[in-house]
Amino acid sequence: MTITHFLKEAEWNNLIQNEKFEYVEKVSQDRLNDLNIQRCLLLCSTRKDSKIPYDKHQWSQSQKGSLPRHQPVYKKMMIQGVTAHSIRCTNVNNLEFRKDIVHVGNVTYHHYFLTEQGVYREPEEGETKKPRISDDTAVRVRNLLKNGTAQDVYEIAQSEGLQVSKRQCHNQLRHLREPSGSDSGGRVVKKKKKEMTMEQLDLLKTLFPDEVTLYRDDNNALNYEIRIFSSGKIDQTYQVEQTDYQYDGVEEFSYEDQMQDQIDIKQEPIEFIDGVPDYSDSLMHYPKFDLDCL
Structure with a gap:
């Protein structure tokens, strides 16, 4: 029996019912070479996890540059009283070489065929699909x-x-x-x-307290997660002001300036005792003065 088109639902059921499929452990190149004589192969094998069993040929291709996307077509059918899909495949490198597949229970049914004047050839170097x-x-x-x-x-x-x-x-x-x-x-x-030390994580937690998380996995190993997704505008004025400041490594500290910024010092009248100014209380108000200067 030679069928050189994708099988319809009734054809699948009829062929399976009449046990027209030959059982094979796997689809070999020697068996596929028979296509050039028989034009059609009906095979079956034990079902594997793959939807499209491996046979070294390429049946799909993602879009790459000028190369179009090439994918199998799934047709929903009722096969042997069970809802299944007929997976219709056309070879990427030989468009006249095709196959369709259905999975029923623990069995996979394969139908390989050549259309019109198609000729089967084994995949060349670079065309061979690696096994899953x-x-x-x-x-x-x-x-x-x-x-x-x-x-x-x-x-x-x-x-x-x-x-x-x-x-x-x-x-x-x-x-x-x-x-x-x-x-x-x-x-x-x-x-x-990437591993980090606790010191590094503590520093990050100081800078980003809400973004650093520590947790333990299923094996009780300590892990970390850092989530920093932030954006904003740079204050150009502030940046210029900081750039103009030159730090020479020595920071001058003026206690007088500090006190002047913090306390509003008021001048009080100086009392005189026997014609001599009394500074005893004034020193409590003016810590910048020194007894040696009197």
Whole structure:
């Protein structure tokens, strides 16, 4: 049976009901090469976590410069009495090479086909899509990322034989809400989170008392958070006045000037005793005077 178009709901149900799909562990290049003879392949496999099972071919592409956005189309259908989606894919590098997929229970059904005069070819260098990171590998990478950078984790993953790329390690950062201590397999990795001393934090709390917060994570490790989002206009006049002031390292302090600013001193009449001025009480009012000057 050769079907070189995206399957409709009735066709899916009929083919599944009549067991027209060949079971395979995975879709191999050797099997796909048969497309140039058969023009159509009906395969099924055990369902994995990925919506679009890996087969080395590129079925989607984000918009990059002049390259348009290229994404699969999802069609809602009723398959074997269950609501499902037919995922209709067109190859990014070979528009006449297509496939559609449905997931029913723990089984994934694949329909590969070539349209018109299309010819199947294996992906060239630079066209091969890297496999998705497995769930177990993703969990291991995320645990390592809690205590290290993406580069550190990539090197550890390679030493452990994990199939993961640098980009995939970096992408796992989006799944981490806040870094905290965790099992790193006994390896020492760089801290992802910048560390500060309590003295530095105390200084920041002095400057920004409402912006610095200390908290403990799930592992009872002390963490900090600084929120400083401030903007405003610079007072140019104040800035000029400060610029004109030259500080030579020695600050002259005038007690007389200080007292003059703080106390409004009033002149009182001087009393005379036997024709001689009596300054005994005056010294209480004029602390700037010295007995030696009398």
